[in-house]
Amino acid sequence: MISFDSIRIDSITSLYKFHTIVDVLRLDLAHPVISGNKWFKLQGYFDEALALGKKTILTFGGAYSNHIVATAAAAKQLNLYSIGIIRGEQPKSLSQTLINAQEYEMELFYISREAYSRKEIPELVFEKFPSKEIYIINEGGYGVNGLKGFEQLYKDHHFSKYTHILVAVGTGTTLAGLTAVAQDHQQIMGISVLKNNFSLQQEIEQLLPPGKHNRFTLLHDYHFGGYAKVKGELFHFMNDFYSTTFIPTDFVYTGKLFFAVFDLLKKDYFPAGSSLLIIHSGGLQGNHSLRNGTLIF
Ligand SMILES: *Cc1c(COP(=O)(O)O)cnc(C)c1O
Numbered sequence: 001m002i003s004f005d006s007i008r009i010d011s012i013t014s015l016y017k018f019h020t021i022v023d024v025l026r027l028d029l030a031h032p033v034i035s036g037n038k039w040f041k042l043q044g045y046f047d048e049a050l051a052l053g054k055k056t057i058l059t060f061g062g063a064y065s066n067h068i069v070a071t072a073a074a075a076k077q078l079n080l081y082s083i084g085i086i087r088g089e090q091p092k093s094l095s096q097t098l099i100n101a102q103e104y105e106m107e108l109f110y111i112s113r114e115a116y117s118r119k120e121i122p123e124l125v126f127e128k129f130p131s132k133e134i135y136i137i138n139e140g141g142y143g144v145n146g147l148k149g150f151e152q153l154y155k156d157h158h159f160s161k162y163t164h165i166l167v168a169v170g171t172g173t174t175l176a177g178l179t180a181v182a183q184d185h186q187q188i189m190g191i192s193v194l195k196n197n198f199s200l201q202q203e204i205e206q207l208l209p210p211g212k213h214n215r216f217t218l219l220h221d222y223h224f225g226g227y228a229k230v231k232g233e234l235f236h237f238m239n240d241f242y243s244t245t246f247i248p249t250d251f252v253y254t255g256k257l258f259f260a261v262f263d264l265l266k267k268d269y270f271p272a273g274s275s276l277l278i279i280h281s282g283g284l285q286g287n288h289s290l291r292n293g294t295l296i297f
Contacts, residue, residue, distance in 0.1 A: 002039050002042065002043060002046060002074045002077060002078065003077070004030040004031055004034075004036075004039050005029060005030055005031060006029065007025065007026050007027055007029050007030050007036065007157075008026050008029065009023050009024065009025050009026070009157060009277075010023065010024045010026055010245070010247065011023050011024075012024060012244075012245050012247075015244055015245055016244070018265060019272070020265065020270050020274050020275065020276060021162075021274070021275035021276060022261070022265070022276045022278065023162070023275070023276065023277050023278070024245075024247060024277075024278045024280050025157060025277055025278070025279050025280060026247070026280050027040075027279060027280055027281050027282050028247075028248070028254070028280045028281070028282040028283075028284055030282065031073070031282070032284075032285075033069060033073070033100055033285050034066070034069060034070045034073050034282070034285075035066040035070060035253075035281055035282035035283045035285075036280070036281050036282035037167075037174045037279065037281035037282065038066060038067060038070030038071075038141070038282075039070065039074070039149070040149035040150050040153055040174070040177065041067075041070075041141040041146045041149060041150075041173055041174060041177070042070060042071060042074050042137070042141060042146075042149070043148060043149030044144075044145035044146060044147065044148030044149055045057075045135070045137050045141065045143075045145045045146065046074055046075075046078060046080075047145075047148070048135070048145055049080070049135035050078070052135065054080070054133055054134065054135035055080060055081060055133040056080060056081040056082065056083060056129050056133050056134045056135065057071060057074075057075045057080050057081070057082045057083070057134075057135050057137060058082070058083040058084075058085065058121070058125070058129075058134050058135070058136050058137070059071045059082075059083075059084060059085070059136070059137040059138070059139070059141075060084075060085045060086075060087070060116070060119060060138070060139040061084060061085075061086065061087070061139060061140070062086070062087045062088070063086060063087070063088070063091060063094075063095040063097060063098055064095055064097050064228070064286060064289065065097060065140075066097070066282075066283055066285070066286065067139070067140050067141055068084045068086070068097065068098070068101050068106070069097055069100045069101050069104070069285070071084070071106070071137060071141075072084065072100070072101040072102075072104035072105070072106035073104045075104070075106070076104045076105055081105075081107070081129065082104070082105070082106040082107070083106065083107050083108075083109065083125060083129065083134070084098075084101055084106045084107070084108045084109070085109050085111060085116070085119075085121060085122075085125075086098070086108050086109065086110045086111070087111070087113055087116040088110065088111075088112070088113055088116070089110055089112075090108075090110040095289070096285065096288045096289070097285065097286075100285070107128075109122050109124065109125060119139070139171075140170055140171035140173070141171065141173055142171040142172075142173050142203070142207075143173065143207070144207055146171075146173035146174075146176075146177065146207075147173065147176050147177035147180050147207060148177070149177065150174070150177030150178055150180070150181060151177075151180075151181050154178065154181045154182075159178075159181075159182075159186075159277060160183055160186070161275065162186065162275045162276060162277040163185060163186060163187065163270075163273075163274045163275050163276070164186070164187050164188075164189060164270060164274055164275070164276045164277070165178055165182065165186060165187075165188050165189070165276075165277045165279065166188075166189045166190075166191065166257065166260075166261055166276060166277070166278045166279065167188070167189070167190055167191070167257065167278075167279040167281065168190070168191050168193055168253035168254055168256060168257040168279075168281055169190035169191060169192045169193065169200065169218065170193060170194070170253070171203070172190065172200050172203055172204040172207070172218075173207065174279070174281065175188060175190040175204060175216060175218075176204050176207040176208055176216075178279075179204075179208060179212055179215050179216045180207075180208055180209070180212060182212075182215055186215070187215065187216070187217060188215060188216040188217070189216070189217045189218075189219065190204075190216060190217070190218045190219065191219050191222050191256055191257045191260045192218055192219065192220050192222075192223060193222075193223055193227055193252060193253055193256055194223060194226060194227045195223045195225065195226035195227070195229075196220065197220070198220070200218060201218060204216065204218075219260060221260075222256050222257075222259060222260040222263070223256065224256060227252070228251070228252050228286075230251050234251060234255055234256065234259060235251070235255075235294055235295065237255065237258070237259045237262070238251065238255045238258075238259075238295060239295060239296045239297075241258055241262075242295075242296060242297045243296070247280065248284055248287075248295075248297045249280070249284075250282070250283035250284050250285075250286045250287055251286065251287060251290065252283055252286050253281055253283045254280055254281060254282070254283055257278065257279075257281075258278065261276065261278055
């Protein structure tokens with residue numbers, strides 16, 4: 001079992017005098033560096049790796065990947081070796097993300113973008129680590145095992161009392177994990193942070209049993225130009241949101257999520273009597289790449 005700090009639910013309903021109940025699940029409190037949702041996504045993979053007696057975890061990601069750091073941290077906690085296959089040439093100065101991964105003793109291998117697109121594992125890896133001891137996790141933790149950790153989370157925090165659960169979406173594995181356990185009165189809504197990623201619908205359906213395919217909704221209008229793209233309006237919103245709630249957000253995922261929810265509330269999207277749970281999935285370490293002074297927190 002991967003362990004983490006305590007998480008909780010905050011209500012922001014009265015701060016904004018919303019007519020709808022709006023609660024926030026603070027997975028960002030789980031760890032200062034590791035995105036909250038990543039622990040839960042990795043749980044099923046690490047359980048399987050341990051059950052199979054594997055000693056080394058290998059996964060893929062870019063220089064700013066929250067998934068890479070989370071995998072490194074979880075492996076270290078469970079006394080497993082970890083390997084990160086990183087997209088592109090080794091940069092002259094490492095990103096904070098990769099520095100953190102190395103601090104968790106992840107061994108990094110850089111491959112060309114072309115080799116990365118084929119998810120090629122360099123020969124050098126197998127010279128150092130016997131291939132039969134390696135357990136491979138997909139880029140971003142996408143896959144059916146990624147759903148398993150969300151079942152306990154759902155139960156522990158009584159998600160069943162909400163009509164809508166909202167989450168930022170990259171690979172959609174977190175959204176699928178929540179959809180798989182959601183009940184009939186609930187709608188799971190995903191805010192895609194990639195531009196025009198319309199294959200997402202099908203990628204998520206592939207992770208779900210057939211009866212669950214119509215239980216989630218994806219919104220594609222809140223990406224602000226694409227993955228990790230921003231506009232002044234987003235920073236402005238994130239700063240305002242922080243001044244009112246003292247909840248920090250990141251500019252890649254959760255800033256866009258909260259912006260979207262506020263926009264939907266303004267447009268009366270949710271029927272009367274709705275109660276919303278917004279999943280704050282963390283990702284705050286990514287804000288280190290912003291210029292000083294951009295954010296007030
Ligand atoms: C990875 C990540 C997500 C997206 O999770 P998926 O399961 O890939 O959709 C959302 N928020 C944060 C902060 C993340 O790091």
